[in-house]
Amino acid sequence: MYLRQIWTIAAKDLRSEMRTKEALNASVAFSMVILILFSFAFDQAEDLKGLLGGLLWLAYAFAGALVLNRSFARELQNDCLDALISSPAPPSAIFLGKALANFALLMAVELISLGVFAILYDVRLSGKLGLLSLVMLLATWGITVIGTTFSALTVNLTMRELMLPVLIYPFLIPVLMSAMILTTDLIAGVPIATNLVWLRVLVAFDIAFTAVTVLYIDVVLVG
Amino acid sequence: MSLALEVAGVYKFFGDFPALRDVSFKVAPGSVVALLGRNGAGKTTLLRIMAGLSQPSQGSVKVNGAEAREAGTRRRIGVLGHSISVYDELSAHENLTMFGSLYGLDDAGKRADAMLDRVGLGRVRDGLAREFSRGMRQRLAIGRAFLHDPELLLLDEPFTSLDDKAIAVLQTMLKEMRDRGRTVVMSTHQLREAMELSTHVTFIQRGEVAYDGERQDEMLKDTSWLYRTYGDN
Amino acid sequence: MDPREFQFTFYGLMIVWLIITVYVLSLALRERRLRQELDRVKRMLEKS
Amino acid sequence: MRQTILFLLAAVFAGILLWNGATILDLPQQVTNVGAYKIIYFHVPAAFTAFTGFVTALVASILYLATGKLRYDAFAAGVTEVALAFATANLISGMIWARYAWGIWWTWDARLTSMLVCLLMYYGYVMLRQAITEPTQRARLSAFMSILGCINVAFVYQSIAWYRTQHPSPVLGFREGGGMGPGLETPMYWNWLAMLCLATILASVRMRQGEFATEIDSLRRQAHSH
Numbered sequence: 043m044y045l046r047q048i049w050t051i052a053a054k055d056l057r058s059e060m061r062t063k064e065a066l067n068a069s070v071a072f073s074m075v076i077l078i079l080f081s082f083a084f085d086q087a088e089d090l091k092g093l094l095g096g097l098l099w100l101a102y103a104f105a106g107a108l109v110l111n112r113s114f115a116r117e118l119q120n121d122c123l124d125a126l127i128s129s130p131a132p133p134s135a136i137f138l139g140k141a142l143a144n145f146a147l148l149m150a151v152e153l154i155s156l157g158v159f160a161i162l163y164d165v166r167l168s169g170k171l172g173l174l175s176l177v178m179l180l181a182t183w184g185i186t187v188i189g190t191t192f193s194a195l196t197v198n199l200t201m202r203e204l205m206l207p208v209l210i211y212p213f214l215i216p217v218l219m220s221a222m223i224l225t226t227d228l229i230a231g232v233p234i235a236t237n238l239v240w241l242r243v244l245v246a247f248d249i250a251f252t253a254v255t256v257l258y259i260d261v262v263l264v265g
Numbered sequence: 266m267s268l269a270l271e272v273a274g275v276y277k278f279f280g281d282f283p284a285l286r287d288v289s290f291k292v293a294p295g296s297v298v299a300l301l302g303r304n305g306a307g308k309t310t311l312l313r314i315m316a317g318l319s320q321p322s323q324g325s326v327k328v329n330g331a332e333a334r335e336a337g338t339r340r341r342i343g344v345l346g347h348s349i350s351v352y353d354e355l356s357a358h359e360n361l362t363m364f365g366s367l368y369g370l371d372d373a374g375k376r377a378d379a380m381l382d383r384v385g386l387g388r389v390r391d392g393l394a395r396e397f398s399r400g401m402r403q404r405l406a407i408g409r410a411f412l413h414d415p416e417l418l419l420l421d422e423p424f425t426s427l428d429d430k431a432i433a434v435l436q437t438m439l440k441e442m443r444d445r446g447r448t449v450v451m452s453t454h455q456l457r458e459a460m461e462l463s464t465h466v467t468f469i470q471r472g473e474v475a476y477d478g479e480r481q482d483e484m485l486k487d488t489s490w491l492y493r494t495y496g497d498n
Numbered sequence: 499m500d501p502r503e504f505q506f507t508f509y510g511l512m513i514v515w516l517i518i519t520v521y522v523l524s525l526a527l528r529e530r531r532l533r534q535e536l537d538r539v540k541r542m543l544e545k546s
Numbered sequence: 547m548r549q550t551i552l553f554l555l556a557a558v559f560a561g562i563l564l565w566n567g568a569t570i571l572d573l574p575q576q577v578t579n580v581g582a583y584k585i586i587y588f589h590v591p592a593a594f595t596a597f598t599g600f601v602t603a604l605v606a607s608i609l610y611l612a613t614g615k616l617r618y619d620a621f622a623a624g625v626t627e628v629a630l631a632f633a634t635a636n637l638i639s640g641m642i643w644a645r646y647a648w649g650i651w652w653t654w655d656a657r658l659t660s661m662l663v664c665l666l667m668y669y670g671y672v673m674l675r676q677a678i679t680e681p682t683q684r685a686r687l688s689a690f691m692s693i694l695g696c697i698n699v700a701f702v703y704q705s706i707a708w709y710r711t712q713h714p715s716p717v718l719g720f721r722e723g724g725g726m727g728p729g730l731e732t733p734m735y736w737n738w739l740a741m742l743c744l745a746t747i748l749a750s751v752r753m754r755q756g757e758f759a760t761e762i763d764s765l766r767r768q769a770h771s772h
Contacts, residue, residue, distance in 0.1 A: 043369055050366045058354035061393075125350035125409070128316045129367040130336040191694070195687055199677045209674065212667040213694065216701040219709065243705050250697055258693065261611060261686050264334070265319040280616065280681030282764030305771045322614065322682075471771060506646035510585035513642060514592055514635040518744070521631035525751055532758050539765045 047131040051139025056146060058116065065112040066147060073105035073155040077162055090163070095226030098159055099218050102152050103185065107207050109147045110189030113140050114197040123197070123263075133263040134256045141190040148182050170228050177228065180244040181221035187251045188213045194262050220244050267330045269294040269417055269448035270315070275324035277310050277472075284310045285321070286472045292450065292465070294416075297443050299459040299480070300452040301491065302469035308452035309347075311469065312421050315450065316344045328417055340368055343415030345423055349406035353395035357386050357405050360394060361412055368413040376412060384408040384434050400428035407435050411442075418442060420451035424458045436462070460485050468495055552747050559743035566736040573730065585643045591738040592636035593661065595745050599629025600664065604696045607689035616760060617753075619685035622692060623675060624752035626668055628745050633665050656707040663702045667695050681760045 059065060080097050084090055117123035126136050156178075160167050167174065188210055196205045220240040227237055234241075270292040277285040285307045292298055302308050313319040315326050317333045326333040328341060351360045358377050365373025381387045384404040394402055403426075410418065418439075424432060439449060439462055453459040466484060468476035468491055476495040483490045570587050606622035609615075640658060641651050652658070671691055678684035 046369075047367055050363055054352065054355065054359075054363050057359070058352055061354040119353060120350050121346060121348035122350050122352060124316075124318055124346055124348075125344065125364070126367070128318055128339060128342065128344045129364065130340040130369060131367045132336060195674070195691065196677075198683075201677055205673065205677060209670045209691075212663050212670060213698050215663055216698070216705045219705055223709075239708055243701070243708075247701055250701075251694070254694065254697060258611075258690055261690050264317070265313075265683060265686070278682060279767060280760040280764045282767040284767075503646070506642055507584050510639045510642040511588055513638050514588045517635040517638065518631060521628070522748065525748065525755070528755055529751075532755055532762065536758070536762050536765075539762055539769065543765060543769050 044132070044135055047135040048139040048142065051126070051131070051136055052142040052146075055113070055116065055140055055143035059112075059143070059147060065109045066151065069105045069108040069147075069151045070154055072108060073101045073151060074158060076101040076104055077155065077159055081162060091230055092226060094163060094165060094229050095224070096222040097163075098156070098225055099181070099222045101155055101159070102148075102182075103211070103214060103218055105151055105155070106148050106185055106189065107210065109144060109151065110186075110193050110210070111203055111206050113144050113190055114193040115202060118197065127263055133260045136263065137190065137194065137255065137259045140193075141186050144190050145183060145186045148186060149178070152178055152182060165229055167229075170231075173234055174225065174228055177221055177224045177241075177244070180241070180248060181217050184217035184244060184247050184251065185214060187248065187255060188217075191251075191255045191259070191262075194259070216243060216247055220247075267294075268292060268327070269296070269329065270450065271325075271327040271330075272311075272315070273325050273327070275311070275314060275321045275326060277307075277314060277319070278322045284472050285314075288324070288469070288472070288474055290467055290474060290477045292448055294448055295443070295446040296465045297439070297449040297463045298451070298465045298467055299463035300450055300467050300469065301459070302452070306469045307472040308469055309421055312346075312419050312450070312452055316342060316346075316419050318344075340413065341416040343410040343413065343418045345406060345410040345419070346421045347425075349402050351394050351402065351405050351409055354393065356391045356393050357381055357397070357408075358390040360405060361408060364409050365412055370413055380408045380412050383438070385430070400431050403427050403431040404434055407431065407438065411438055416447055418447065418449045418451075420449065420453075422453055423451055424453060424455040432458070466491065468492075470496060548750075552750060555743045555747050559740050559747070562736055562740040562743070566733050566740065569733050569736075573733070585639055587734055587737055589636055589639040589643060590734055591741050592632045592639065593657075594738050595741040596629045596633035596636055596661075596664070598742065599625045599632065599745060599749070600668070600696065600699070603629065603692055607692035610685055610689045616681065616685055617757070619681075619689065620753045620756035620760070621749070622689065623756050624749040625745075626671060626692070627752055628749045630665065630668050630672070631748075632741065632745065633661055633668075637661055637665065654706075656703060656709075659706045660699065660703040664699055667698065671695065679763070681763055 077097075080101070084093060084097075114123070117126065127133065131139075156167075156174075159165065189206075192206055192209045192213075196202045196209065199205055220243045224234075224237055224240050224244075228234070268291050272291075273289050275285050275288045276283060288307075288311060300308050300312065310319070314321050315328075315333060317339050320334065328338045331338045333339070333342075352363075355363065358374075358381065361377035361380055362373045365376055370376055378387070378390065381390050384407055386401060386404055386408070389397070389401070394405060397405065410420075423435060427435065436458075442449060443462070443464075449462075451459060451463075460480065463480050466476065466478065466480050467474060475497075476491065483494075570584060573584070603622045603626040606618045606625065610618035610622060637658070640661075644653060645651050671688060674691060675684055675688050678687060
């Protein structure tokens with residue numbers, strides 16, 4: 043029952059996003075622009091290799107905010123959030139459903155950007171895709187949990203679009219830092235064994251914030 | 266016999282301001298209660314608490330003897346608020362199926378089809394809600410609220426913005442609910458429509474219950490009688 | 499103590515108290531604004 | 547009663563500061579190879595006070611969510627804001643010392659960076675509070691954010707510590723590899739106590755203002771409900 047409710051909400055969000063593709067298009071376009079702009083910023087840099095992971099994750103983090111901003115804002119039209127909360131679905135199921143949809147959308151944006159990134163910056167990904175996708179899955183879930191939580195937190199504010207980035211980026215520092223280090227080293231061919239600690243940070247971050255949010259999301263959604 | 270709805274000593278504070286003060290009343294199954302009061306009296310706040318959208322600061326709301334925020338209770342409640350609460354990007358059928366499966370209906374698709382026929386949207390079941398006229402969207406919202414055959418229906422100002430056809434649909438469905446012994450609580454300004462349907466009246470003034478009881482004949486004849494008799498200005 | 503060291507120590511200590519003073523001033527300002535606001539709302543209540 | 551306590555605290559604060567200030571002045575000019583070390587008698591206690599504040603705010607936030615009493619919310623808000631002021635004082639005094647000792651204003655070290663992240667995060671908390679007008683909703687949402695914030699501080703601190711650290715090793719003796727020398731630590735604790743007194747006074751003033759604002763809000767609601 044609980045799983046079905048989560049899935050229903052996730053499917054609903056994905057379906058309405060696929061109808062308009064508003065957030066998706068904007069997000070992909072934005073991450074392209076960032077990737078291109080970076081190439082000018084680092085034009086003279088001798089050692090671009092050490093910057094690649096950071097560059098990729100900055101593009102993801104900035105482009106991701108566009109998707110996350112839409113998440114709960116989507117429910118504002120016609121006050122749909124009220125209908126969801128008054129339904130038997132517990133607030134945590136609503137949250138997880140929306141998080142799942144955001145996760146799928148973010149992953150889609152990231153995969154597209156990754157392809158473009160590999161071409162523009164001449165990065166050879168073959169043989170590294172397995173570990174890289176593990177890093178991407180873990181870090182993206184972290185971004186998703188924080189982003190969806192704050193999307194719910196700011197949904198009733200008039201300055202929603204401005205507040206979300208200000209609130210989420212300080213929270214994303216541990217995730218982005220770990221993901222940047224792991225990605226840079228993966229691209230440079232450093233064995234993962236030297237960086238296990240960062241994988242552990244990602245896992246711990248995901249678990250801690252998912253748990254706290256699922257426990258306390260009632261406080262946010264039910265007034 | 267268990268009560269359809271029992272509101273006991275409910276307070277709701279916004280900061281220090283009591284929007285509801287010691288609101289208590291009981292509703293027997295099969296009643297249609299008109300929740301009356303001026304703007305800002307606390308009708309919407311009370312309905313939101315009954316619908317489980319908001320927690321009371323003190324006191325409790327019980328539906329069939331169970332707390333309003335329990336999932337099992339919310340399955341028995343249908344809510345129709347100010348706004349239509351349907352998704353513009355989804356089709357009429359998808360909207361209803363989606364809510365049906367949130368309510369745990371196994372035959373959500375079939376029920377959605379039947380409901381669309383009842384509200385007169387069977388022909389456009391695959392049209393997106395955003396392409397509908399205002400009246401059609403309102404009927405879709407009515408269908409959403411009635412879809413899971415609720416035992417208790419909560420309506421917030423249902424007649425205010427509806428068009429004629431939607432009012433007709435809503436009235437038929439409300440009468441049918443009443444005849445089947447289901448319970449309805451609706452807040453409204455439109456006294457006449459509400460009075461014709463209702464069996465009981467709860468009048469709220471500045472967050473307190475000023476009158477709670479059966480509908481009296483005077484209320485039907487003269488709509489401002491209630492305000493004059495029980496209101497303080 | 500060489501003068502540069504003295505200078506930096508002095509700046510370091512000053513800045514701590516300067517920031518706290520600024521905060522205290524902002525508290526005082528807010529206090530005044532709140533009182534004005536309270537007066538205004540009370541007058542509004544009396545009128546109605 | 548409340549005023550008496552506040553005046554007493556103020557007296558204690560001033561007393562400790564004067565007496566302790568004299569002690570610090572008397573300390574030898576050079577104890578280690580780093581100069582201008584006396585800044586840390588204010589730099590470190592400011593950080594301690596800030597962290598005490600953030601932890602107190604966490605406790606108050608949890609208490610608010612458990613009891614629903616708005617006093618806890620006003621307390622959490624007041625303490626957080628005062629802690630922000632002390633955190634700023636800590637950062638800037640640290641920067642001045644770094645300029646003297648290392649010749650740079652800023653370095654990406656664990657403690658500095660965590661403090662900066664704290665500052666940004668709790669600044670977001672204050673912004674969030676300003677953006678919400680309904681006091682009960684504001685209390686719920688900001689309590690939730692305060693809890694998330696504390697968890698995040700732990701993550702940020704630990705990750706950056708693993709990444710790189712340039713900070714002088716902890717100056718307090720109870721931590722391994724730390725310790726400044728006999729008789730040099732005590733004044734720091736006294737200053738911490740003085741700052742805690744000051745912070746309590748400020749937080750209590752701020753808390754009263756918060757309750758005041760809530761009262762204004764409810765009066766306004768009352769005015770509109772008629």
